[in-house]
Amino acid sequence: MRFISVFAVPFMIGGIIVFGLIKRVKVYDCFLEGAKDGLCSAINILPPLVGLMVAISMLRASGIIELISRILAPLLKVLFLPAEVLPLAILRPVSGSGSMAIITDIFKNCGPDSFAGRVASVMAGSTETTFYTLAVYFGAVNIKNTRHTLKSALLGDLTGIIMSIVVCRLLF
Amino acid sequence: MINYIWAGMIVLSLLSGLFSGNIETITKGAIDGCTEGVSLCVSLLGIMCFWTGISKIAEKSGLIEGFARLIRPITKILFPRLKEGSEALSAIVMNMVANFFGMGNAATPLGIKAMKELDKINGRKDASNEMCTFAVINTASIQLIPSTIISLRQTFGSEDPGAIIVPIWIASVVAVTVAVISTKIFEKRKRL
Structure with a gap:
């Protein structure tokens, strides 16, 4: 490898x-x-990056992320999901530049070679901004009933999230 | 949706700042965030130029088309109803290859073209099986070199920035396989 x-x-x-x-x-x-x-x-990508870095930076300064992580800590422990990576797992399907901003935050605070840093890297690399992609593609042909597309796409994202934890635990 | 998320994040931090009295740290956080956003963009600028430049060579030299022929057997399984050599299938194949080489700029227009071609042969108001499968593949990420993440890791002093390449391959192949199999299962259900 x-x-x-x-x-x-x-x-x-x-x-x-x-x-x-x-x-x-x-x-x-x-x-x-x-x-x-x-x-x-x-x-x-500069404007969205600035906008989202501001929001994330404020959220971090407010201490809310720590609070939520502490509340969810027992659940995260069972899933082996590092608390820092939780916001990434939630935001990944919604916003590409938003996830990039979170990854930067994780790299800065935990280091890119920490477990959290690796899981974040793999998670971001193995999933896509699902909602954006679907909006662009089905918007282009003006189709509103996308049938099972969203279900399957989110199932794929969930698999990617779980797999990034599993693979990092096995390989590192 | 991103509008609500963004506004929610800011309002939530301001509210909690008002309650806990550390509104000053939050203001400082906002200003730091601006600087960080710019420096992040600048640190990615070089690598993005580099890879789009390299992939342009791959496109012009016909390498992309070569790979497109190579993955025909896979697309035959994914889209059994599409005819060989049809406009739709060739746009789909080119889109998949462009994604594989991390050429987001080229992949999206090709993807839209593929959707339009699929729409022509659909003849219904809702999405066809092919559209669903194709869109789902595009919401998963299969990339040969995840260059943005590698360069970001490098920027933050990783000892082995490329160490995540193989884990990303494994995770994304499993994810896209699960997603595609699920479309094949869901599409058997009767349409309304």
């Missing part, structure tokens, strides 16, 4: 660039063109 985690990124970068060269793509020009898109999307 350590091997994969060390080599996945460099292998992918190298592979794509070499393949591009073989296919006679102007790799650098192409890279710049794509990077510009990245710049735009990074700037687009």
Whole structure:
């Protein structure tokens, strides 16, 4: 596993660039063109990130998160869910930038290599902003009756949340 | 919904600040939050540019299309009623591959195109089985390199930022499998 985690990124970068060269793509020009898109999307997430970091920062300063965590502590212990990760599990299907703000908060307070930090990383990486995706996709074709879609999607999110705890406990 | 959540978080913190008397810390928290939001965005800027740049090369060189052909057997199982070579199926496949390579910018328009194509052959007012399955796959995340999380871990001084790659693969494959199987079970039920 350590091997994969060390080599996945460099292998992918190298592979794509070499393949591009073989296919006679102007790799650098192409890279710049794509990077510009990245710049735009990074700037687009600045406003929501500021808005949500403010809200989370206020909530943390108020001490409410600690209070809720303390009330739910016995339940969380049974589920092996670190208290810091609970807000992420709740907010993940609703807001992408919101979950990013929570992860930053967890990394800052517990460290990215703590159990909470790892569970948060895996949880965020294995789930998506379900409500946003469904709104965009079904909104595009103007369909209101989505039948079992939401049920299945949330079941997937729940599985992702449970699996991120299970996998982190088994592998780390 | 996010409107209520956001407002609720702020009002809740202000109320609790008024009761406990630490309203000053909360004001300070709000201002700190602004700075943090900007520095988080700046720390992600480079890596986002980098990966969208790299994935553009993958797109232009035809690598994405190659992978699309590779996953045909999987899409055949997921969408048995769609014809080979149909517009809908090819948009679905391209969307899945784009997601796999972390190209959110390219994946969403392709996904919308796929939904529109599926809508053309649906002929009903409610969602077709294919639409449900496809949307559910998109609400799960299957990504080769979760680059945002890796770079965030790196920013905060992780000793092994990539250590979460394999755990993420395992967790997301299980999650999407459960979700897709559940759509196959739910869709057998009679439509109203």
